[in-house]
Amino acid sequence: MAGDGSDQRALQYEQTLMYGRYTQELGVYAKEEAARLRESGQRRSRTLDLLEYDKGRCAKCRRSGYPYVLEAPAQDFISVCTVRCQKFLISRVGEDWIFLILLGLVMALVSWVVDFCIAICLQAQKWMYGGLDSNLFLQYLAWVTYPVVLITFSAGFTQILAPQAVGSGIPEMKTILRGVVLKEYLTFKTFVAKVIGLTCALGSGMPLGKEGPFVHIASLCAALLSKFMSLFGGIYENESRNIEMLAAACAVGVGCCFAAPIGGVLFSIEVTSTFFAVRNYWRGFFAATFSAFIFRVLAVWNRDEETITALFKTRFRLDFPFDLQELPAFAVIGIASGFGGALFVYLNRLIVQFIRKQKTINKFLMKKRLLYPALVTLLISTLTFPPGFGQFMAGKLTQGESLVTLLDNRTWAKQGIAEEFDYIGNAQAWKHPQVNVFVTLVLFIVMKFWMSALATTIPVPCGAFMPVFVIGAAFGRLVGECMAAWFPDGIHSDESIYPIVPGGYAVVGAAALSGAVTHTVSTAVIVFELTGQISHILPVMIAVILANAVAQSLQPSLYDSIIRIKKLPYLPELGWGHHEKYNIRVEDIMVRDVRYITLNCCYRDLHSVLMLGHLKTLALVESAESMILLGSIERAQLQSLLSQQLSRSRRMEYIRERAAAEKKCLSDVSNSDSEDGRQRASQEVRFQISTEESTVSPTRPASQKPLKPALKRPSVMERPTKLPTSPQDHSGIALKSLFCSSPDVEALEDDGDVEDDMTLREIAEWEERQLDEQVDFNNCKIDPAPFQLVERTSLHKTHTIFSLLGLDHAYVTSIGRLIGVVSLKELRKAIEGSVTVKGVKVRPPLASFRDSGTSSSETEATELHKLWDRHRNVSLPGEQPTSESDEKSQ
């Protein structure tokens, strides 16, 4: 666990929505909202009086938009008019479809601009390479330096600006949509880093994709747009609405990346959700269609295209797309792609783990953080150098060009028999004077396979979908060419000759391999939309399903694999047909030893529970005998209760009272005592500061540990919430220094009239007395309806409920009595225990190499901010820590 610190530090996520979206809001959020609404309601009624005469027109607006009315002081007629106009505008602006159109528009523009820049970058490389054809070495230098520079820049830029932008983004979005708040993942800085990083990374010509990052970029866009529009109105602050918009944004991301609205919606559903609301599906469709439309219209306006068509248009014949007897070949592609997909995921994970395990490599690379990207790029671009090895694997083609040639509806294999077929344009790259086209294809597949797996481990914003898609297309093409060579006149036995179309096989292969890697079936839809032809629907569907069946039984999906590597909080899927899950019950997996507090407990109990426990929330029961569950309380709440009880201000109060009583008789002793007190005070302040400093220092790992989901790691206590155990008599001071912040510091200054004349011993005694008092829960936010299960709920149902409601833990009750608790951790264990498929179980991985880069000095500022935030959150019981961090992260 010791080596764990660095990557966890880097992870920077925080599950503040600890016990799920619903329960969280039902309790804490609802109360806060209630207060806000009550307040606004009062203000509103004032405004409404003024507007009463104009009821007819405004009634609807008012209902939908009253929070905005408050902003404008409605004193006279003009201001009333202004308010009305403003309200009308804002109520329009506040509507979903406006938001979705804006989102679609922005994303289409981003996608188009990114594509445009990438195209320019790639052209520049070609131009450089082409211009230097006199000197092979210079040519090589140009060919290699260009991507190395771009990738290094991309890696460095991302690292400096926002390390969260690294990688695909789909795993993180999946986690966020599950209700976990990942810090800094939805900020403007991340947006800039992701867009620029992605453009550079893809402009380098490495086998990287733009799909995953685009999902992240679209979510970023939605979050930022939401934030921007919340300047106008209140509706955008609603958290469940934000989640809905993020779900739509994921669809937009895929949709505008491939101009594939339907496939985009489906793909985003499959990779990010476990349960999906059909109303989000409509939102996604709407936004993705608009986005794809604008994206393609931009191409038409730019004269790239004559009209709106598919990105990689194919021209297969319509009347007889394939023969029934070709289906076994398609099935073979599907099954092989399944194995290939699993291998890809495994290889990708293996590379990450290998680099992590090799201590020396790791240490070296940690120091020179940009060396790894540069080395990988150098290796890959050297191998693809067209006059070198690249000539055997169509190295000079960019990803898009390879795909276009692979989907071509002409057959290459004939060339093996008779040299009649002319390779036109880019397709020439596949033709080598010495070697067969089959060899070229095999080399291409093998080389690109490991290159893609390696390239996607580079810490730049990148996806793996497109590289895998191209590899799949190449594999399909290979099978197709083999079939064409085997049956030169087609299989069909009737009079009409329908030659085999290897391009169709390429389509099938592309869908199957990308489906296998991502564990989705909607890649089928994506290929139809990408190619503009649906004639191969049945082969594609069959291959995709077979590929999924094979891959899912061997490996997790690429995104789940990354989630595990990054240790994001996740809930494994229930596989197919694992009947035993219907028979495992909650009582078999629940933790029976629940930490709880009773309604009539004293602060000492609170103290000991907080000392012992590690849970983020604690159950509140009526009494230890009845064990009737009343609700749950966040740990931070209890800590603030405790710290308030032992706070300096309360002690000052006590001192003041004591002083008032003792004033007359003990006036001569007070001088020396106050001297001592002043010493203590300054000492205390120093202590406080030093604590804060020490938590900032990167050498103290525990304080930089991100907050983990509650109940997640029983063996490790979270430092910020840990209570010092040995110096019992110092607990108050220690508590304060850990929990309290500004308000208490103010209190220190406010209490100028009395002086802290207590000795440490006296303080300890006073604290002991305080600890024996009964806890007053009135100022404490209690979640009054934590989620409850009964002991005989099946694992299957528990999984459903957890994923439906995004729960983190649920209490197990029996007729109101608390008998246990089950958390994500237990559930995960139970599922993985029962769904143990060989090779799937990822051993607790070591520090994520990719993420370890983020724990460097340039992020210390962020760390500091985070720490301060946390301190503020903990110390202000009147505010709501969750919503704060929410806003921050969006």
Added chain:
Amino acid sequence: MAGDGSDQRALQYEQTLMYGRYTQELGVYAKEEAARLRESGQRRSRTLDLLEYDKGRCAKCRRSGYPYVLEAPAQDFISVCTVRCQKFLISRVGEDWIFLILLGLVMALVSWVVDFCIAICLQAQKWMYGGLDSNLFLQYLAWVTYPVVLITFSAGFTQILAPQAVGSGIPEMKTILRGVVLKEYLTFKTFVAKVIGLTCALGSGMPLGKEGPFVHIASLCAALLSKFMSLFGGIYENESRNIEMLAAACAVGVGCCFAAPIGGVLFSIEVTSTFFAVRNYWRGFFAATFSAFIFRVLAVWNRDEETITALFKTRFRLDFPFDLQELPAFAVIGIASGFGGALFVYLNRLIVQFIRKQKTINKFLMKKRLLYPALVTLLISTLTFPPGFGQFMAGKLTQGESLVTLLDNRTWAKQGIAEEFDYIGNAQAWKHPQVNVFVTLVLFIVMKFWMSALATTIPVPCGAFMPVFVIGAAFGRLVGECMAAWFPDGIHSDESIYPIVPGGYAVVGAAALSGAVTHTVSTAVIVFELTGQISHILPVMIAVILANAVAQSLQPSLYDSIIRIKKLPYLPELGWGHHEKYNIRVEDIMVRDVRYITLNCCYRDLHSVLMLGHLKTLALVESAESMILLGSIERAQLQSLLSQQLSRSRRMEYIRERAAAEKKCLSDVSNSDSEDGRQRASQEVRFQISTEESTVSPTRPASQKPLKPALKRPSVMERPTKLPTSPQDHSGIALKSLFCSSPDVEALEDDGDVEDDMTLREIAEWEERQLDEQVDFNNCKIDPAPFQLVERTSLHKTHTIFSLLGLDHAYVTSIGRLIGVVSLKELRKAIEGSVTVKGVKVRPPLASFRDSGTSSSETEATELHKLWDRHRNVSLPGEQPTSESDEKSQ
């Protein structure tokens, strides 16, 4: 409310899963399961000892299939082997994919056979019509009689065998997937009635569709297959698995109907679900693909097709499918289709309501139940008679033929200018020597529009998707032909001429209109799969989205409209952008006056609560002061508690005890008393029987009322649960006669040793004493974790939770204290109140005409069965009424 009885009687649904899938099972079902498992566990351990030596191979099988082990008495080696083989086979059979493949296979066969029969029927009509061309009257007779006979047969057959088979089936499936158990909707009889009824109905050539019924048929198939396979293994009895399989079956239904697996999955999600589990999506894809594949392969094997292609293949050009400047025309199609779709739904509902309201028509049609179908058919077929009015609307074409001609990629409008274009084959039907093709199209659209709306009200198994699809295609064609006439050389301004393709407009129109009627966007995908071309993706998506936007703001979807007409329990959808829903709180809509029982209440309290209340479940609180919610109890449970307390057997026990005490001194008086007792006993039995008879008689409406969802109708008490109020001293007898059945009758016979010598007065006194005893909840099934909300939960979130978990009601608690209850009814009111769009709100409709047919004499047997079932359910506290009725309904 008085006239309501007949349709409610006919409705025959029962929401036994009253408080949702999850809570229901968490509580009641779980306990029952626990008992079953414990028992089987014991038996298993015995068997396991025997199988211990063969651990290696069996370990896996045993885990997944142990219930089967129990069936075989494992005494010797051979039986062990048998068990193992059996187990292996069954564990294979039990896997999901086997089930899904079987389902897909069966459905493909059914679909193909139905299509084949329909084709034969249609050919027969054409042949008859063609053969009689010498005599116009005979021709007319043949043209008209044939469909009338078929439709009448279909209506009659369906009415007699299974009235539940009438109509589309999608509304019912939506309700069932929401967790409501509709009685008799998933039986074999319904399957037969639906398949045969559908074949005849479609064979008549009326404008009816097969999609909706196929969703129902697939669900029937899944339910029956599940039942059949549960003969082998236990996994099929799991209720949540059944729901999952039903969701997959809906996808299969659409998939094999149109050979559109992707569109099928999406369409079924959109029309049946509010929240969708992604794992069901995979199941659906798998089964639907397999089904579509087999369906198309059958066509190939039957030599209808050369290879697997789309059902209505189009051949639009690929390189330039449409011009950007044509997009406004597509948008116009979308918007107009939106209005048209809303009009269709409105018209359909209007017809149903008109016939219901006209008392005289209604009464007449009720008597001659087959007259309405016959009249409608006569009217429609008269109007389509080809030599008559049919010549102006391509009347001689069947639905499929019209669609094929409408999607043709040749332009008809040119013929208006120059007579150069030859109408080939069926397309000739659109050409009329006198009138323009535009007139033909307009007439076709207008006539088919009201015909389809009318035809779908005929009480036969039929859907409305296909007719609407054809009308949409015709409308699109009309716009396309107009455009083609307007721009004969296409709009494109460049050198190349791309003429307008009216067929593409037809595709867009078909998708848009069917999308508007069903409120789905997946019709877009369906048209791509149906036509085999995806080149018009953007126009189609834009039109479908616009059509949906318009239609959704005007009317509910056709299926929701039927749900409301049939008064199935439903939860309205939250529309887009209704911000106010984020601001309505549960406390604004909840019922504060909650009926509850306390833990220490006496039977008298129970009695009075049961007398007052009407709720299906009651809250159990700790005490009236604390109001801490402990759980909820079903009404039936309480009734059985009460009836047990006042049961004859307990009274006999009491008599026996009293008799033992009084034996010596009162031996001479006993004779006359026992005589009296015997009289009482016989009287009681008679009373019992007469009660049962009276509930059977169709003249007593209340007892035949189907069980409505709990909390649904506060003003009407359900008769079977009603307690007689006036003769307080007879309550025991009355209770017994209402609640008890066989076990009590047995008890009557068992207690032969003592005789019931109590007078009515004595009984009353005894009962009074019994009522004062404290309730013993030990034998009572308590749901220990009913769903709880807090008062500040927003309406939006409440809606989400209700639809996610399929809840019927939820308690509102505040730190454990029960403060209110919110049910579907309140939620519905709140949503419809805030989402009042003009024209949407359906007034409580009168008796459903379509369903009123089911309340006839032939269903009395069913009613009797139901009544008996209900009696049994109520009286057997050890068993689980829900699961029983569950099984029955599947």
